[in-house]
Amino acid sequence: MTGPSPANAPVRILLCDDHVVVRAGLLALLDSAPDIEVVGEAGTGEEALALVAKLHPDVVLMDLQLGEGIDGVETTRRITSAPSPTPNVLVLTTYDTDADITRAIEAGATGYLLKAERPEELFAAIHAAAQGRTALSAPVASRVMANMRKPRPTLTDRERDILGQLAHGLGNREIAKALFISEATVKTHLGRIYDKLGVDTRAGAVAVAKEQRLLP
Numbered sequence: 001m002t003g004p005s006p007a008n009a010p011v012r013i014l015l016c017d018d019h020v021v022v023r024a025g026l027l028a029l030l031d032s033a034p035d036i037e038v039v040g041e042a043g044t045g046e047e048a049l050a051l052v053a054k055l056h057p058d059v060v061l062m063d064l065q066l067g068e069g070i071d072g073v074e075t076t077r078r079i080t081s082a083p084s085p086t087p088n089v090l091v092l093t094t095y096d097t098d099a100d101i102t103r104a105i106e107a108g109a110t111g112y113l114l115k116a117e118r119p120e121e122l123f124a125a126i127h128a129a130a131q132g133r134t135a136l137s138a139p140v141a142s143r144v145m146a147n148m149r150k151p152r153p154t155l156t157d158r159e160r161d162i163l164g165q166l167a168h169g170l171g172n173r174e175i176a177k178a179l180f181i182s183e184a185t186v187k188t189h190l191g192r193i194y195d196k197l198g199v200d201t202r203a204g205a206v207a208v209a210k211e212q213r214l215l216p
Helices: 020-031 045-055 072-080 098-106 119-130 138-149 157-167 172-179 183-197 202-211
Strands: 011-016 036-042 059-062 088-093 111-114
Touching: 011 020, 011 045, 011 119, 020 036, 020 119, 036 045, 045 059, 045 072, 059 072, 059 119, 072 088, 072 098, 088 119, 098 111, 098 138, 098 202, 111 119, 111 138, 157 172, 157 183, 157 202, 172 183, 183 202
Parallel strands: 011 036, 011 059, 059 088, 088 111
Antiparallel strands: none
16 A cells, blocks of 8 residues: 555546556546546556556556456455565456456455446545545445345355366366366366356456355
């Protein structure tokens, strides 16, 4: 987290979005706020990391999907895990699935906002993020609360074993070899795991499993 800005100083923002038109629109919008200053723009995660090190913004406004290179989640993880001081990351995206939200929060994002929000909500979220406070869009907050209230899914010992192998980055063939089962059996278990966790990707399964402490 960056140190506090001087009193009345504008919040310094770095935009990270791979769409030039989106960045231009955000720049025009944020320029209308006297207490917010855009100090840089990045179209890729790699550019964002370089500019964070150079410009030391207070907040990085981060999209999740960044085209080629590392995505917004990995960029967030690298920003927040760097030696202090580091900026806070406010995700601004169109994606609102449970897996996306969980991955972003696990990576260290301070807030998660949807691009459909009104400008005043975005401004308020930026100031909250600059102060290290959580900022969530209402639909995102509802999802988070609903997930917290949901009973944890019941996994078999074998499914937990496979989840543990997924968390270590193993592919189906490697998992089959490690657990002395066939690849077809691994695929069958993965299908059941996805159904129980409400996800459709390996990364989503690992993210939800970490969130709900389901890993062995």
